[in-house]
Amino acid sequence: MPPPLTGYTDRFSAAPGGRIAFKISSTFEEAYDVDVVRIIHGDPNPDGPGVKLRPVKTDIEGRYPSRFQPTHLGSYVVVDDMPGLHGLNGFSVAATIWPTLPDKGPQAVISKGDPTAGAGFALEIGPDGASFAVGDGAGGETRVAVGKRIRRHQWYRVRASHDPSTGTITVSQEPLKAEHGVDDDGTATIALKSTAAPDTPEPVLVAARSGRVLHRHFNGKIEDPFIAATADHEVLRALPPGKLPDSTVLGLDFGRDFSGVRVHYSGSRPEELTQNLNMTSPPPVTFNPGTADPAAPAARLVNLPARAVTGSNWDGTEMSFRHAPEQYRAIHFHEDDLADCGWEDDFVFDIPEDMPSGVYGCRIRCRHAEDVIPFYIRPRKGKPTSDVVFLASTFTYQIYANHQRNVSDHKFREKGKRWGAAQYLPDDHSDYAHSTYNLHTDGSGVGYSTRLRPIMTMRHNFLTFDDPYGSGLRHFPADTHLIDWLDAMGHDVDVITDQDLDDEGVELIAPYKVVLTGSHPEYHTKGTLDALTEYAHERGGRLMYMGGNGFYWRVARSEDWPGALEIRRAEGGIRAWAAEPGEYYNAFDGQYGGLWRRNGRPPQQLAGVGFSSQGAFEGSHYRRSEGGDDPRAAWILEGINEEVLGNFGLSGGGAAGFELDRADIRLGTPENAVVIASSESHQPSFIAVLEDQLSQRNTVTGVPHDKLIRADITYFDTANGGAVFSVGSITFCGSLSHQDYKNSISRMVDNVLRRFKET
Ligand SMILES: [Fe+2]
Numbered sequence: 001m002p003p004p005l006t007g008y009t010d011r012f013s014a015a016p017g018g019r020i021a022f023k024i025s026s027t028f029e030e031a032y033d034v035d036v037v038r039i040i041h042g043d044p045n046p047d048g049p050g051v052k053l054r055p056v057k058t059d060i061e062g063r064y065p066s067r068f069q070p071t072h073l074g075s076y077v078v079v080d081d082m083p084g085l086h087g088l089n090g091f092s093v094a095a096t097i098w099p100t101l102p103d104k105g106p107q108a109v110i111s112k113g114d115p116t117a118g119a120g121f122a123l124e125i126g127p128d129g130a131s132f133a134v135g136d137g138a139g140g141e142t143r144v145a146v147g148k149r150i151r152r153h154q155w156y157r158v159r160a161s162h163d164p165s166t167g168t169i170t171v172s173q174e175p176l177k178a179e180h181g182v183d184d185d186g187t188a189t190i191a192l193k194s195t196a197a198p199d200t201p202e203p204v205l206v207a208a209r210s211g212r213v214l215h216r217h218f219n220g221k222i223e224d225p226f227i228a229a230t231a232d233h234e235v236l237r238a239l240p241p242g243k244l245p246d247s248t249v250l251g252l253d254f255g256r257d258f259s260g261v262r263v264h265y266s267g268s269r270p271e272e273l274t275q276n277l278n279m280t281s282p283p284p285v286t287f288n289p290g291t292a293d294p295a296a297p298a299a300r301l302v303n304l305p306a307r308a309v310t311g312s313n314w315d316g317t318e319m320s321f322r323h324a325p326e327q328y329r330a331i332h333f334h335e336d337d338l339a340d341c342g343w344e345d346d347f348v349f350d351i352p353e354d355m356p357s358g359v360y361g362c363r364i365r366c367r368h369a370e371d372v373i374p375f376y377i378r379p380r381k382g383k384p385t386s387d388v389v390f391l392a393s394t395f396t397y398q399i400y401a402n403h404q405r406n407v408s409d410h411k412f413r414e415k416g417k418r419w420g421a422a423q424y425l426p427d428d429h430s431d432y433a434h435s436t437y438n439l440h441t442d443g444s445g446v447g448y449s450t451r452l453r454p455i456m457t458m459r460h461n462f463l464t465f466d467d468p469y470g471s472g473l474r475h476f477p478a479d480t481h482l483i484d485w486l487d488a489m490g491h492d493v494d495v496i497t498d499q500d501l502d503d504e505g506v507e508l509i510a511p512y513k514v515v516l517t518g519s520h521p522e523y524h525t526k527g528t529l530d531a532l533t534e535y536a537h538e539r540g541g542r543l544m545y546m547g548g549n550g551f552y553w554r555v556a557r558s559e560d561w562p563g564a565l566e567i568r569r570a571e572g573g574i575r576a577w578a579a580e581p582g583e584y585y586n587a588f589d590g591q592y593g594g595l596w597r598r599n600g601r602p603p604q605q606l607a608g609v610g611f612s613s614q615g616a617f618e619g620s621h622y623r624r625s626e627g628g629d630d631p632r633a634a635w636i637l638e639g640i641n642e643e644v645l646g647n648f649g650l651s652g653g654g655a656a657g658f659e660l661d662r663a664d665i666r667l668g669t670p671e672n673a674v675v676i677a678s679s680e681s682h683q684p685s686f687i688a689v690l691e692d693q694l695s696q697r698n699t700v701t702g703v704p705h706d707k708l709i710r711a712d713i714t715y716f717d718t719a720n721g722g723a724v725f726s727v728g729s730i731t732f733c734g735s736l737s738h739q740d741y742k743n744s745i746s747r748m749v750d751n752v753l754r755r756f757k758e759t
Contacts, residue, residue, distance in 0.1 A: 001428075001429065001431070002025065002027075002071065002429060002431040002432075003369075003371070003423070003424040003429055003431075003454070003456070004026065004027045004028065004366075004369045005024070005025070005026045005027070005028065005032060005066075005364055005365075005366050005369040005370070005371055006024070006025060006364075006371045006373075006424065006454040006456075007022055007023050007024035007025060007343075007346070007362075007364060007371065007373050007454060008022075008023055008341065008343070008373060008451070008452065008453055008454050008455065009021065009022055009023070009362075009373060009375050010023070010345075010452070011375075011499075012374075012375060012376055012392075012394050012451065012497050012499060013375065013376035013377070013378045013392075013394075013495075013496065013497045013499065013500055014351050014375070014376075014377065014378070015351065015377070015378050015379060015380045015381065016351050016352060016353045016354070016355050016377070016379075016380055017351060017353060017380065018351050019348050019349060019350050019351060020348070020349045020351070020375055021345040021347075021348045021349075022060070022345065022346055022347050022348070022349065022362055022373065023069065023341070023343035023344065023345055023346060024064070024067075024069070024343075024346040024347075024364060025067070025068055025069035025070075025343060025454075026066035026067060026068065026364075026366060027066070027068050028066045028366045028367065028369070029066065030066065030366065030367075031063040031064055031065050031066060031366075032063070032064055032066055032364050032365060032366035032369075033062075033063055033364070033365045033366065034060055034061060034062055034063070034064060034347065034362060034363065034364055034365075035055060035056075035058075035061045035362075035363050036055070036056045036057075036058045036060065036061065036349075036360060036361070036362055036363070037053040037054060037055055037056060037360065037361045037363055037372065038053070038054040038056055038358055038359070038360055038361075039052075039053060039358075039359045039360060039361045039372070039374060039460045039480060039483070040052035040053070040054060040359075040480065040483060040484050040487050041460075041480050041481070041483070041484035041487075041737075042459075042460025042461050042462075042473070042476075042477040042480040043461070043471045043473055043477065043480065043481065043484075043650055044419040044420050044421050044461045044463075044471070045419065045470065045471035045650055046419065047650070048471065048650045048737055049484060049488075049737050051420070051460070051461055052484060052487075053361065053363075053372070053460070056355075056360065058349065058352070059349070059350065059352075060347050060348075060349045060362070064346055064347060066366065067346075069341070069343040069344065071338070071341045071343075071431055071432060071453070072213060072214065072303075072342075073217075073303070073335065073336045073337065073338050073431075073433055074207075074208060074214065074217035074303060074333075074334070074335045074336065074337060075207065075217070075301065075302060075303035075304060075305035075333045075334060075337035075339075076205050076206060076207040076208035076214065076217065076218075076301075076302055076303070076305075076333060077205065077206035077207060077225075077252065077263050077299065077300070077301055077302070077331075078203050078204070078205055078299070078300060078302055079203055079204040079205075079206075079250060079252070079263070079298060079299040080203050080298045080299070081201050081202065081203050081204070082250070082298070084229075084249040084250070085112070085204065085227065085249060085250065086199055087197075087199075088197070088229050088249070089164060089165075089229075089231075090161070090162055090163050090164055090165065090229070090230065090231025090232075091161070091162055091227060091228065091229055091230070091231065091249075092159060092160065092161040092162070092227070092228045092230055092231065092232075092233070092235075092236055092245075093109075093110045093121070093123045093132075093159070093160050093161075093225070093226070093227050093228075094110075094123075094157065094158065094159035094160070094225070094226060094228075094236050095109050095110060095123070095157075095158060095206075095222050095223065095224060095225035095226070096155060096156070096157050096158075096176075096222070096223040096224050096241075096311075096312050096330075097109055097125070097155070097156055097157075097158055097218075097220060097221065097222050097223070098153065098154065098155050098156075098220050098221035098222075098223075098312070098330065099125055099150055099152055099153075099154075099156075099218075099219065099220040100152055100153065100219045100220040100221075100332075100442035100443065100444065101152065101219040101220070101441065101442045102125055102126070102127075102149070102150040102151070102152050102220075103126075103127050103149070103152075104126075104219065105126055105127070105216075106124045106125075106126040106131070106216050107124060107125055107126065107207075107216050107217065107218040107219060107335075108122050108123070108124045108205065108207065108208055108209040108216040108217075108218055109123045109124060109125060109158055109206070109207070109218060109222060109225065110122070110123045110204065110205070110206055110225050110227070111123070111124070111204070111205050111208070111209040111210065111216075112198075112200055112202055112203070112204045112205070112210075113135065113198070113200030113202040113210055114135075114202075114209060114210045114211045115133040115134050115135040115141040115143075115198065116133065116135075116140075116141050116211075117135065117139065117211070118135040118136060118137055118138055118139040118140055118141065119135040119137065119198060119199065119200040119202075120134075120135050120198055120199075120200040120202060120210070121133065121134045121135070121160075121162065121198045122209050122216075123158060123159075123160045123171070124209070124216065125150055125158065125173075125218075126145075127149070128145040128146070128147050128148075129145055129146035129147055129148045129149060129150050129173055129184070129186065130145065130146045130150070130156075130158040130159075130160070130171050130172065130173040131143060131144065131145035131146070131171055132144055132145075132160035132161075132162075132169050132170070132171035134162055134169055134192070134198040135196075135198045135200070136192070136193045136194035136196060136198075137194055137196030137197075137198070138194060138196075140193065142169060142190065142191075142192050142193045142194070143190075144169055144170070144171050144188050144189065144190035145171065145188060146171055146172065146173050146186040146187065146188050147186065147188060148173065148183060148184050148185070148186045149184060150173060150184060151175070151179070151182065151184060152220075154175055154176075154177065154179075155175070155176040155177070155312040156173050156174060156175050156176065156184075157172075157173070157174045157176070158171075158172070158173050158174075159171070159172050159173075159174075159233065159236045159237070160172075161230070161231050161232070161233045161236065162192075162198065162231060163231035163232075164192075164195055164197070164231070165231065166231075167191055167192050167195060168189050168190060168191055168192060169189070169190060169192060170187060170188070170189040170233045171187070171188055172186065172187040172188075172233065172236075172237070173185065173186060174237075176241075176312055187233070204227065204250060206218075206222060206225050206252065206333075207222060207305070207331075207333040217333065217334075217335035218333045218335075219333065219334055219335055219440070219441065219442040220332065220333065220442065221309060221311070221330040221331065221332045221333075222254075222330065222331055222333060223254065223311050223312055223329050223330040223331075224242060224244070224251070224252070224253075224254075224266070224329060225251075225252050226244045226245075226248050226250060226251035226252070226266065227248070227249050227250040227251075228244070228245040228247045228248045228249060229247040229248075229249050230245055230247045235247075241312070241313060242313065242326075242329070244266055248266065250265070251265060251266030252264070252265065252266060252299060253265065253266040253329065254307075254329050254330060254331045255311070255321075255325045255326055255328055255329035256325065258307045258308045258321060258325075258328070258587040258590070259307070259558040259559075259560060259561075259587055259588045259589070259590075260301075260558075260560045261297070261300045261301050261560040261561070262297040262299070262300055262301075262560075263297070263299040263300055263301060264299070265299065301331075302339070303337040303338055303339045303340075304337055304338070304339035304448050304450070304561055304564055305331050305332055305333040305334065305337055306331065306332035306333075306334070306444070306447055306448075306587070307331060307587035308321040308328055308583065308585060308586070308587035309328065309330055309331070309332045309580070309583050310327065310328060310330065310580065310581075310582040310583060311326075311327050311328055311329045311330040312330065313326070313327050313329075314327040314328070314582055315327065316581070316582065318582075319581075319582055319584060319585070320584075320585040320590070320592075321585060321587070321590075322585065322590050332444065334440040334441070334442060334444070335440075335441060335442075336430070336433055336434065336440055336441050337433070337440075337448070338432065338433035338450060338453060339448075339450050339452070339561055339563065339564060340450060340452040340453070340563055341432065341452055341453045341454075342452075349362070351377060355377050356377065356385070357376075357377050357378055357379045357385055357386075357493075357494040357495050358376070358377055358495055359374065359376060359392070359480070359483055359495055360374065360375050360376070360377060361373060361374050361375070361460060362375065369423070370423065371422075371423070371424070371454075371459070372459060372460060372461075373454075374458060374459070374460065374476065376392060376394075376495050376496070376497055377495070378494065378495060378496045378497070378500055379494045379496075381504070381508075382507075382511075384494055384511045384512060385492075385494055386492045386493050386494045386512075387512060387513040387514060387757045388491060388492070388493045388494070388512060388513065388514040388515075388516065388753070388756075388757055389493060389494040389495070389496055389509060389512045389514070389515055389516070390482070390483070390486070390493045390494070390495050390496075390515075390516045390517075390518070391496055391497070391498065391501060391509075391515055391516065391517055391518075391521070392476075392479065392495060392496070392497045392498070392518065393475070393479070393498060393517065393518045393520060393521040393522070393523075394451075394497040394498045394499055395498040395499075395502075395523040395524065395525070395528070395555055395565060396475060396498075396520055396521060396522045396523045397455070397457070397458045397475050397476050398449050398450075398451045398455070398565055399435065399436050399437075399449050399522075399523045399553075399555065399565055399567060400435050400436075400437060400449075400457055400474075400475055401435050401449050401450075401451065401453070401455040401457060401458065402426040402429075402430075402432055402433065402434060402435050402453075402455060402456055402457055403426060403434075403435035403437045403438065403457055404426045404427055404430065404434065404435070404438055405426075405427065405464070406427055407427070407464075407465065407466065408425050408427040408428065409466070411466060412463070412466040413425075415463070415466065416463055419461075419463070420461065421461045421462065421463045422456070422459040422460075422461045422462040422463070424454075424456045424459075425456065426456050426457060429456065432453040432454050432455075432456070433446075433450075433453065434446045434449075435449060435457070436448070436449050436565075436567045436569075436576070437576040438576070439577060444577075445569055445576070445577030445578070445579065446577075447566060447567055447568060447569075447579075448561075448564050448565065448566050448567075449564065449565050449567075450561075450563040450564045450565075451563045451564075452563035457475065457476070458475070458476045459476070459477065460476070460477050460480055461477060462476070462477050463477075464477075464617075465617045467617055467618075467651070467652060467653075469618060469619065469652050469653025469654070470619075470649060470650040470651050470652050470653050470731075470734055471650045471651065471734070472617060472651075473650070473651060473734070474519075474520065474617075474730075475518075475519075475520060478518070478519045478520070478651060478730075478733065478734065479518035479519055479733070481519070481650065481651070481733040481734050481736055481737065482516065482518060482519070482546055482733045482736065484736075484737060485733070485736035485737060485741060485746065485749070486516075488737070488741050489741060489746070489750060491753060493516065494512070496508060496509070498521075498523075498524075498525075498528055501527070501528045501531050501532075502525050502527040502528050502531075502557065503527075505527060505530070505531050506530070506531040506534045506535050506539065508531070509531060509532075509535050509541065510535060510539055510541070512541065513541070513542060513756060513757045514541075514542045514543075514544060514753065514756045514757050515532070515535060515536075515541060515542070515543050515544070516544045516546055516753075517543075517544065517545050517546050517547060517550060518546060518547055518733070519546060519547035519548070519651075519730050519731075519732065519733045519734075520547045520548065520549060520550065520659070520730050521545070521547060521550040521551065522549050522550060522551075522552045522553060523552070523553050523555045523565070523567070524551055524553075524554065524555065524596065525554070525555055525556060525557060526554070526589075526591070529551060529596065529601065529606070532551075532606060533605075533606050535722075536606065536718055536722050536723075536724050537606070537718045537719065537722065538718075538719055538720070538722075539720065539722065540718075540719070540720035540721040540722040541722050542722060542723045542724070542725075542756040542757075543606075543607070543722075543723075543724045543725070543726075544725050544726075544749075544752060544753065544756070545607045545609075545724065545725070545726040545727065545728075546727055546732060546733055546749075547727065547729070547730050547732065547733070548611070548658065548659040548660055548661050548711065548727075548728055548729045548730035548731075548732070549611045549614070549659035549661065549730060550603055550607060550661070551596060551601075551603040551606055551607060551610070552573070552595060552596060552597075552603060552610075552611055553567060553573070553594070553595060553596065554567075554586075554591070554592075554593055554594060554595070554596050554599055555567050556586040556588035556589040556591065556593070557588060557589075558587075558588040558589075561588075564588075566586050566587060566588045566593070567593065568583065568584055568585070568586055568593025568594055569593075569594065570584035570592070570593050570594030570595070570598070571584065571594060571598065572594060572595050572597070572598050572690065572691040573594065573595045573597075573689070573690065573691055574611075574614055574689055574690055579593070579594070595691065597610070597667070597691060598691075602667040602668045603661065604663065604664055604667040604668040604669040605667075605668035606724075607661070607714075607724060607726045608663055608669045608670060608673045608712075608714040608715075608716055608724055608726050609661035609662055609663050609669065609711070609712050609714050609726045609728040610661050610662070610664070610667055610668075611659065611660075611661055611689050611691075612660050612661055612662035612664075612688065612689055612692065612708050612709070612710065612711075612728075613659070613660040613662075613682070613686050613687065613688055613689060613708055613709040613710065613711075614658070614659045614660070614686065614687060614689065615657070615658065615682060615683055615685035615686030615687065615709075616658070616683065616685035617651075617652050617657070617658050617731075618652040618653065618654070618657055618658070618683050618685065619646075619649060619651060619652030619653050619654025619655060619656055619657025619658070619729075619731040619734075620647070620654045620656050620657060620679055620680065620681045620682050620683070621644050621645060621646050621647035621654055621655065621656060621679065621680070621681070622644070622645040622646055622655060622656050622677035622678060622679045622680075622711065622713060623643055623644055623645070623677060623678060623679075623680055624637065624642075624643050624644075624645060624676065624677050625675055625676060625677055625678050627674040627675045627676045627677075627715075628676040628677060630674045630676075632672075632674055632715070632717070633674040633676050633715045635751060635755060636676055636715060636725070636748055636751055636752055637676060637677075637748060637751070638751055639747055639751070640744045640747050640748060642744050645677055645713075645744045645745060645748070646732070646735045646743075646744065646745045648735055648738045648739075648743065649731060649732075649734040649735030649738060649745075650734040650735070650737065650738075651730070651731035651732075651733070651734025651735070652731045652734070654731060654735070655679075655727075655729060655731060655732045655734070655735040655745050656679030656682075656710075656711045656728075656729045656731065656732070657682075657729060657730065657731035658729070658730040658731050659729070659730045660679060660682075660686070660709065660710060660711035660728060660729055661711055661712070661726065661728035661729070662678075662708065662710055662711065662712050662728065663675050663712040663714045663728075664701055664703070666701040666702075667701060669714070670716045670718075672716050672717060673714050673715065673716040674714065674715050674716065675712045675713065675714050676713050676714070676715060677712075677713040678710050678711065678712050678713070679710050679711040679712075679728075679729065680710065682709050682710070686709045687709070688705050688708035688709060689708070692708055693705070711727070711728035711729040712726075712728050713725075713726070713727050713728060713748075714726045714728065715752075723756065725752045725756075732745065736749065
C-alpha cells in the first residue's frame with residue numbers, strides 16, 4: 001500500500017526566478033492543504049531543541065484537489081508496433097536468458113499484446129519452464145509449455161514458433177551448459193485452437209507483458225531477443241550463438257549505447273526491412289506509460305534495468321564492457337526497477353526574487369496525514385548572498401533513498417509516534433522502489449537510485465535507528481543539526497546541492513570563503529570531487545568536512561536518465577552487496593566504479609581523513625592530542641579547557657561515532673596536517689574497514705587493527721590561503737546543540753568557521 005498522502009519534486013533545488021514542480025498523490029476524497037516552511041531543525045527528540053519549522057508565506061499556499069497517482073515498478077523494453085510485424089505467414093520469437101527467479105511464476109521474455117485476452121503472443125518462463133501462448137482471436141489463448149524446470153543463474157536459449165501451415169505452436173528451452181543429472185532441455189508442440197493470426201497493434205515488449213497494466217515482469221538477464229518471419233523451429237535450433245536468422249523482422253542489440261534509453265536494432269537489415277514493407281496494418285502505436293514523450297525512440301528502455309552486465313559469452317578476457325561490448329549484450333531486468341514515478345504536476349512554485357537561500361519544505365496535510373517534501377533554494381548563479389555555503393549531500397540522500405532496514409519494531413514505532421516523527425517508513429512501503437543498500441527481489445544488488453519519486457527517508461523528522469543514546473537520525477534530518485546550529489549561532493549561509501555542484505563545477509563555490517559539508521557526504525561524481533579538490537587545494541577555499549565516511553564511493557549520472565545515480569559496489573569497501581565479476585564499470589560513464597580510493601583518490605587526499613572504522617550507531621568522545629597545542633592549530637581549541645571533547649550528543653550519544661575517519665599520510669593526508677584530537681573508547685561493535693585489512697594480523701598501511709578504530713579531527717593549510725578542517729565522524733553534528741549550544745564541540749566549530757570566514 002502506498003502512503004495516503006505524499007509527493008516529490010521535479011528538482012531538488014532552484015534559485016529565485018526559477019521554479020519547482022510538485023507531484024502529489026493523495027488517496028483522500030477531500031482536498032489537501034499546502035503551505036511552505038523553512039526547515040531549521042528536524043530532530044523531534046524531546047531531549048534536544050525540538051523540531052523548528054518556520055512558516056513562509058508563498059503563492060502555492062492553499063487547498064488542492066486530491067488524486068491518486070500510481071507508480072509502476074519493473075523494467076522492460078518497449079518497441080513501437082511496426083508494419084513488418086504484421087501479415088506474417090508464421091513467425092518465431094527467441095532470446096538467450098539468465099533467469100534469477102524462474103520458479104516465481106510466469107515472466108515474459110518477449111510479448112506482444114495479451115494472448116490471455118485473445119490477441120498477440122507471449123514467450124515466457126515459469127515453474128513449468130519455457131512457454132508460448134498465442135491469442136485465438138476470440139478472447140482466449142492456446143498455450144504450450146516445455147514442462148521442465150529452469151535453473152536460476154544459468155543461461156538458456158528459449159524459442160517459440162507459430163506455424164499456420166501445420167496449425168501448431170512449438171516452444172523449446174536449451175541450457176547453454178548441461179548439468180549432469182539435470183533434465184532441463186526440452187521441446188513441446190501443441191495444436192492451435194484457432195488458425196487466426198495472433199495479430200495486434202500493440203507494441204513489442206521485452207521483459208513484460210501487456211494488459212490493463214503491464215505485468216509478468218522478467219527477473220534476470222535477456223540477450224539477443226528477436227522475432228523472425230519463419231515458422232521453422234529447426235532454423236532457430238541451428239543458429240550459431242549470437243546469430244539471428246536471415247528472416248529476422250525485429251532483432252535487438254543490447255550491446256550498444258549502454259548509458260542510454262534508446263535500444264538499437266541488430267545490424268541494419270531488420271530496420272530497413274520493417275520500414276520498407278507496405279503499411280497494411282494499423283499505424284505505429286505510441287506506448288509510453290509514465291513518460292508521454294513523443295520524441296522517444298521507437299525502441300527504448302523503461303525503468304532503468306541494469307546495463308553493462310556480463311552476457312552469455314563473457315569469458316573473463318575483459319573486465320569492462322567498453323573493451324568487449326559484444327560480451328555485454330545482456331540486460332538485467334528486475335520487477336522492482338524504477339526510473340521515474342512519472343506523476344503529473346499538481347502545482348508549480350515560482351521562486352520569488354527575494355526568497356532567501358535555505359532548506360525548505362512543502363507541507364501537505366489532509367486529516368491525520370502529513371508529509372513535508374523538502375527542497376532547496378540556492379542563490380542565483382554567480383550571486384552568492386553569504387561568505388559561507390552549505391553543500392547538501394543530495395547524492396548521498398538519493399543513494400540511500402527509501403532504504404529498507406527492517407528495524408521498525410513495535411518499540412521503534414511507538415517512539416516515532418510519541419515524538420511526532422515522520423509517518424511513513426520504507427519498511428512498510430516498497431511502492432517507490434529501493435535504495436542502493438537493498439537487494440532486488442531476485443537477490444541482485446540495487447545499482448541505481450532515482451530522485452523522481454517520494455523519498456521517505458529524506459524527511460526532516462525521519463528516524464533511521466532506534467538510538468538508545470540519542471535520536472537516531474541520519475542524512476537529511478541529521479544535517480539539520482548543523483543547519484540549526486548555524487541559525488542559532490547567527491551564521492548566515494547559502495545552500496547548494498551536490499547536483500548543483502556537479503552541474504556547474506568549481507565556479508559555483510569559488511566565490512565563497514567557506515564550504516561546509518553535512519554529516520555524511522559519502523557519494524561523489526568526478527565532477528563534485530574535482531570541484532571540491534580544486535576549491536580547497538588550489539583556489540584558496542576553506543573546506544569544513546563536518547562528517548564521517550565522506551568522499552568514499554564513486555557515482556555516475558546519465559543525461560538519458562536525468563533523475564538517476566548509478567553505483568557499482570565493486571571490489572573493496574564496507575558494502576551492502578558485491579558487484580558481480582566483470583561488472584565493476586559504470587554503464588553511465590564507462591568509468592571504473594566503486595571506491596574513490598580504488599580510483600587512486602582516497603578521501604585523505606581531499607579532506608586529510610578517510611574512512612577507517614564502522615560500528616553500531618553509537619558514539620564516544622575525542623581526546624585532545626598534542627596537535628591541539630600546535631601553533632598552527634591551537635586557535636581551534638581556544639576557549640576550550642577540556643581534554644575530553646564531545647562525550648554527549650543527539651547522535652549515538654557522542655561526537656565520535658558510527659563511522660570514523662582517520663588521518664594517514666600513506667593514504668594521502670598532507671604532510672602539514674595537524675591532528676588536534678582523536679577519538680577513543682569505542683564500543684565493541686566497531687571494526688576496521690575492510691579495505692584496510694589484509695589478514696587477521698596485517699593491514700594495508702601497517703597500522704594495527706585496533707588503532708584503526710578512531711576518528712581524527714584534522715586541520716591543514718593549503719595553497720593560496722586555503723584550509724581544510726575535518727571532524728571525521730558521522731555523529732559529530734549531533735553534539736552541536738548540547739547545553740543550549742554552549743559546549744566544546746560547538747565552540748570548536750565556531751572558532752573554525754569564524755576564522756575561516758573572517759580572515
Ligand atoms: Fe554511508
